[in-house]
Amino acid sequence: MTDLINQGKTAGKLVEFGMLQNIAEDDVQHKNDYKTLFQGQGKILLALSDNDDLSQRDLAERLNMTPQSLAEFVRKLEKRGFVSRRKSTNDKRVIIVSLTEEGRLETQRRTQIIPKYLRVLNDEELQQFNNILDKINGQMYLDIKDADPTLHNKYHQLMLNHVLTKIRTDSKDQ
Amino acid sequence: MTDLINQGKTAGKLVEFGMLQNIAEDDVQHKNDYKTLFQGQGKILLALSDNDDLSQRDLAERLNMTPQSLAEFVRKLEKRGFVSRRKSTNDKRVIIVSLTEEGRLETQRRTQIIPKYLRVLNDEELQQFNNILDKINGQMYLDIKDADPTLHNKYHQLMLNHVLTKIRTDSKDQ
DNA sequence: AAAAGTAATCAGGTGTACCTGACAAAATAT
DNA sequence: ATATTTTGTCAGGTACACCTGATTACTTTT
Numbered sequence: 001m002t003d004l005i006n007q008g009k010t011a012g013k014l015v016e017f018g019m020l021q022n023i024a025e026d027d028v029q030h031k032n033d034y035k036t037l038f039q040g041q042g043k044i045l046l047a048l049s050d051n052d053d054l055s056q057r058d059l060a061e062r063l064n065m066t067p068q069s070l071a072e073f074v075r076k077l078e079k080r081g082f083v084s085r086r087k088s089t090n091d092k093r094v095i096i097v098s099l100t101e102e103g104r105l106e107t108q109r110r111t112q113i114i115p116k117y118l119r120v121l122n123d124e125e126l127q128q129f130n131n132i133l134d135k136i137n138g139q140m141y142l143d144i145k146d147a148d149p150t151l152h153n154k155y156h157q158l159m160l161n162h163v164l165t166k167i168r169t170d171s172k173d174q
Numbered sequence: 175m176t177d178l179i180n181q182g183k184t185a186g187k188l189v190e191f192g193m194l195q196n197i198a199e200d201d202v203q204h205k206n207d208y209k210t211l212f213q214g215q216g217k218i219l220l221a222l223s224d225n226d227d228l229s230q231r232d233l234a235e236r237l238n239m240t241p242q243s244l245a246e247f248v249r250k251l252e253k254r255g256f257v258s259r260r261k262s263t264n265d266k267r268v269i270i271v272s273l274t275e276e277g278r279l280e281t282q283r284r285t286q287i288i289p290k291y292l293r294v295l296n297d298e299e300l301q302q303f304n305n306i307l308d309k310i311n312g313q314m315y316l317d318i319k320d321a322d323p324t325l326h327n328k329y330h331q332l333m334l335n336h337v338l339t340k341i342r343t344d345s346k347d348q
Numbered sequence: 349a350a351a352a353g354t355a356a357t358c359a360g361g362t363g364t365a366c367c368t369g370a371c372a373a374a375a376t377a378t
Numbered sequence: 379a380t381a382t383t384t385t386g387t388c389a390g391g392t393a394c395a396c397c398t399g400a401t402t403a404c405t406t407t408t
Contacts (some may be wrong), residue, residue: 241355268354
């Protein structure tokens, strides 16, 4: 019972956290697409930063979207200079998508930004927060696998693991 | 230096956290509009749950959007049965927007859901998480105020405080 | 009573994330 | 060599969150 109360309190704070992140983005830093990090174009950048030179088909599969949607986003990313497309030589149907240098920078910019607000935590709290996020994220992976055990999603999750392992590693390495 | 490394690690986990929340929403629980909680129609529900019977003008101001946008969202919410509109008697120009019972339930559903993943935290961790979120959120409020000290945003923030205080209180009271 | 505000509305637009259906070109299977 | 499968494209669509400009109806100011 006490559990529920405390969980509720925390849940409220998480809502608050989400909202504040949202506002900070809208009003403060004009271009920090936190919300678009995991969708559409952003998703593609993440996937490519994990594994460059993928075909559109492959990307679409990994990202769980139709090839048409994928193509659209890739076109937009190309227009923005973040990816390049070239025909595969083995199979002249396939188009290989790669990150440009610009795109690589953009991806880093998007994922490796250390939110300013983390600076208010001291070492101990940071450590606690880390553990907590590990636990929570672990549970969410399980929940996702549980609720949606399709093949696609296995790929999907696999990719996420890779992407995010990389992000974690990168920021650790800096 | 060690600080930066740890902050980076945590930042990565936060990215992961955001992503997982996103996927869990897409694929698992089909209708948990977490991402639309603080935008458009969702924002309006939140504002009304804090302070019912507001004029459209008032809502638009509090929510930092144009009256036209506001009107559009209110229309949509009305269509979905979440709000009702009635003419003010004092001023026949203004339209008072109120939550219906449905709308009130919907708002609660959206904000008071206790994420399942919180159950993996024990009492101590929950307590730690609470403190951490308080600190972080407090800092974000400051950052927002700092970066954007317009009148609108003061109102905006005020409203948020109210809304979220209420949410916090509600979940505590349960 | 006329002028100046104010609260809405209508009309039309932008950008983003998706989707379906139809089809061409290339690769593979028979 | 023909049939089938696969990769990608084109065309067109939905839904959502916004926005600007013009206009109507009502209120307040002068």
